[in-house]
Amino acid sequence: MMTGMTLATAFTKLFGVRHPIASAPMGGSAGGALAAAVSRGGGLGLVGAGGGEREWLARELPVVAGGGHPWGVGFLNWAADVGAVEQALEYGPEAVALSFGDPSPFVETIRAAGAALIVQVTDLEEARRALDLGADVIVAQGTESGGHGARHGRATLPFVPVVVDLAAPVPVLAAGGIADGRGMAAALVLGAAGALIGTRFQATAEALVEPASAEAIVKGRGEDTERNRVLDIARSSPWPHQYTARTLGHPYLDRWRGREAELAADPRARDAYQADVARGDLPSLPVWAGEAVDLVNDLPPAAELVATLAAQAEEALARAGRPSTGGA
Known part of the structure; x- marks a missing residue:
């Protein structure tokens, strides 16, 4: 494994981290231990605070705070309130990441605390708004990503360079379908200052996921993933309709695919879902997974994974920079 050059970018300089890698603030599963491990490994670990459940924050944030490494915390704009962000800021994160919905209610609070503002965007309108708000880092999320994303978004490969050009000189992280160092190297070649990686970090020793979900990710294939609203509706999860979720296969997908309006209008079906979960016939959460799950x-x-990803990226870039030895 290469240990030569380090990949210095505007992102690594901004946060004083060794590698241009951030772990996605995956709601509930990216707890303090995962963020601390990523940061210890030389990346930027982000705690996934979701809607900002106070007890959860009080339990998870002390695990990463005070560890001597830069870290951050992420919230869902549509679900969180300013009080939750204020609570998180008391622990001294270097960054707060905001995703999905209007970030503007939180910006002044984050600025006043001196934390960097990371805003995830799924289209150019969101990117322009984030830049107008003074985002320090933009995350350009493509539709290959696991978990929630734009219903009518764009793939990572064409989306990232457009956002890079729009945002310059603000650093951009690429997200969606990146699960190894080759994907990370590709992000850098597209002009991104690093990668925000989700699914790959779901399958780590420190992630707060059920063993069965971790095993499903390890065994899963990209072709088995699907983006839809069925499971949010079945779970009575109030995600805004413009965001769908990419998951591995699920019995309720097969049962209700293409019949979302019918499911939404049928409280008995949603009760049945809860009953199936309570009985143990269904996992308590869908298995969120992106298209790169095969990797x-x-x-x-x-922490070990961060070093591996960085070394793989260095190798991929070095390989791409060598002249071809094959004939034309």
């Missing part, structure tokens, strides 16, 4: 084959410690 996830093990459950390493997250």
Whole structure:
């Protein structure tokens, strides 16, 4: 494994981290231990605070705060309130990441605390708004990503360079379908200052996921993933309709695919879902997974994974920079 050059970018300089890698603030599963491990490994670990449940924050944030490494915390704009962000800021994160919906209610609070503002965007209108609000880092999320994303978004490969051009000189992280160092190298070649990686970090020793979900990610294939609203409706999860979720296969997908309006109008079906979960016939959460899930084959410690991803990226860039030896 290469240990030569380090990949210095505007992102690594901004946060004083060794590698241009951030772990996605995956709601509930990216707890303090995962963020701490990523940061210890030389990336920027982001705690996934979701809607900002106070007890959860009080339990998870002390695990990463005060560890001597830069870290951050992420919230869902549509679900969180300013009080939750204020609570998180008391622990001294270097960054707060905002995703999905209007970030503007939180910006002044984050600025006043001196934390960097990271805003995830799924289209150019959101990117322009984030830049107008003074985002320090933009995350350009493509539709290959696991979990929630734009229903009518764009793929990572064409989306990232457009956002890079729009945002310059503000650094951009690429997100969606990146699960190894080759994807990370591709992000850098597209002009991104690094990668925000989700699914790959779900399958680590420190992630707060059920063992069965971690195993499903390791065994999962990209072709088995699907983006839809069915599971949000079945779970009575109030996600805004413009965001759908990419998951691995699920019995309720097969049962209700294409019949979302019917499911939404049928409280008995949603009660049945809860009953199936309570009985143990269904996992308590869908298995969120992106299209690059094929590349996830093990459950390493997250700090070790950061180093592996960085070394793979260096190797990929070095390989791409060598002249071809094949004939035309």
